[in-house]
Amino acid sequence: MPHHPISAGSVERISTSARRDSSTAPNWPSYTGTSQLVGTSPSGQVTIYVDPTLGNPGLQNAQDLLNDADRVVVANNNIFGTTGGPVSVIIFALNGATDGTGGADHMGCDFTTGGAIEVCASFGNSPRVSALFEAELSECSMGGNLCGVSTGEGLSRWCAAVVGTNALSDFATAPQWYQDGMPDYINQTDPTDQNADSTGATMAFLSWLMSQGHTLSQIAQAMVAMGSGGTLAQLYANLTGDSATNALPNFTSAVSSLPNGIDNDDPFQGASQPAQLAHLAPWAVELAGKIFATILADVAAGKQPNQIVANVRASLSSAPTRKGMATSATACGIGSRRLNAPRRAAAGSS
Numbered sequence: 473m474p475h476h477p478i479s480a481g482s483v484e485r486i487s488t489s490a491r492r493d494s495s496t497a498p499n500w501p502s503y504t505g506t507s508q509l510v511g512t513s514p515s516g517q518v519t520i521y522v523d524p525t526l527g528n529p530g531l532q533n534a535q536d537l538l539n540d541a542d543r544v545v546v547a548n549n550n551i552f553g554t555t556g557g558p559v560s561v562i563i564f565a566l567n568g569a570t571d572g573t574g575g576a577d578h579m580g581c582d583f584t585t586g587g588a589i590e591v592c593a594s595f596g597n598s599p600r601v602s603a604l605f606e607a608e609l610s611e612c613s614m615g616g617n618l619c620g621v622s623t624g625e626g627l628s629r630w631c632a633a634v635v636g637t638n639a640l641s642d643f644a645t646a647p648q649w650y651q652d653g654m655p656d657y658i659n660q661t662d663p664t665d666q667n668a669d670s671t672g673a674t675m676a677f678l679s680w681l682m683s684q685g686h687t688l689s690q691i692a693q694a695m696v697a698m699g700s701g702g703t704l705a706q707l708y709a710n711l712t713g714d715s716a717t718n719a720l721p722n723f724t725s726a727v728s729s730l731p732n733g734i735d736n737d738d739p740f741q742g743a744s745q746p747a748q749l750a751h752l753a754p755w756a757v758e759l760a761g762k763i764f765a766t767i768l769a770d771v772a773a774g775k776q777p778n779q780i781v782a783n784v785r786a787s788l789s790s791a792p793t794r795k796g797m798a799t800s801a802t803a804c805g806i807g808s809r810r811l812n813a814p815r816r817a818a819a820g821s822s
Contacts, residue, residue, distance in 0.1 A: 503566075510534040516558065517558050521563070551613075552613040556613055561591055561605060576592060577589070582616045600639045607629060618700050621665060622657060626672075626674025629643065629811070632811075634688055648672050649673045654673070658673065679740040691707070
């Protein structure tokens with residue numbers, strides 16, 4: 473069975489009665505060590521395990537995900553317009569990494585075959601763990617298809633970006649597609665989730681659609697309805713009412729108009745559209761409000777620009793923990809659907 477990978481506070485000790493051996497945990501895609509039970513989210517939808525050899529930093533990641541899991545589930549359900557099933561998550565040093573760059577993995581594109589999710593630990597930066605979880609959870613919501621092809625891979629990464637407040641910016645693939653001459657993955661869908669060019673084309677194209685007012689929810693549900701045989705050109709036609717033949721020329725024209733080309737996965741700033749903001753983590757909304765209030769108060773008080781900037785920086789420095797954002801990347805692959813750091817697929821690979 474194939475895989476589908478993408479590639480703060482004090483730590484509370486877990487009682488012996490709350491620990492569970494791997495024999496009673498799910499069969500994970502690749503992890504074979506001891507699975508220490510951390511707990512189940514209040515909704516009962518998400519059960520979290522951790523590799524106990526990670527110590528307190530790994531346990532902190534697990535507890536933070538336990539606290540955030542239901543928010544992620546609700547956001548994911550809203551995006552796909554469905555109610556997902558229960559899942560289990562193990563946090564460990566996937567690919568030997570503890571900064572999140574090991575990615576994430578699960579086996580199938582539904583909650584039955586794909587509900588055992590592996591997530592890379594990210595010491596001191598738990599928002600990355602939540603984003604990796606959403607990348608795999610979103611694929612479980614794809615109706616048993618999509619997540620093994622380029623369009624589904626791009627969609628899962630966009631779900632992670634919006635729900636996870638862009639905590640995986642180092643996983644960007646759109647720049648690779650742009651640098652490689654923008655090969656046409658608009659009129660064709662690549663039958664793999666491991667090609668940076670085809671994934672990158674999807675990332676840039678969905679950014680463009682969102683910048684025109686199409687919500688991620690509309691996009692996701694339309695893509696699931698089309699299935700793995702659908703193309704981005706057909707998605708464009710379904711959402712806009714325009715001919716699918718106009719998708720590529722209109723998109724490439726928009727790319728050509730970008731003043732700085734493409735250097736991230738959201739070149740058209742689609743995620744900043746108001747319709748996407750409902751999926752932001754509470755701490756991000758709180759921080760944005762705090763900064764806006766600081767600016768308004770300083771302007772009203774007649775403060776100089778340098779003073780306003782200093783106060784904004786002070787607000788940012790007191791933000792909730794989102795430390796150590798990694799600047800290197802890793803991409804995710806029924807067999808494995810691992811989200812790992814972006815790499816360019818060899819010609820003819822799948």
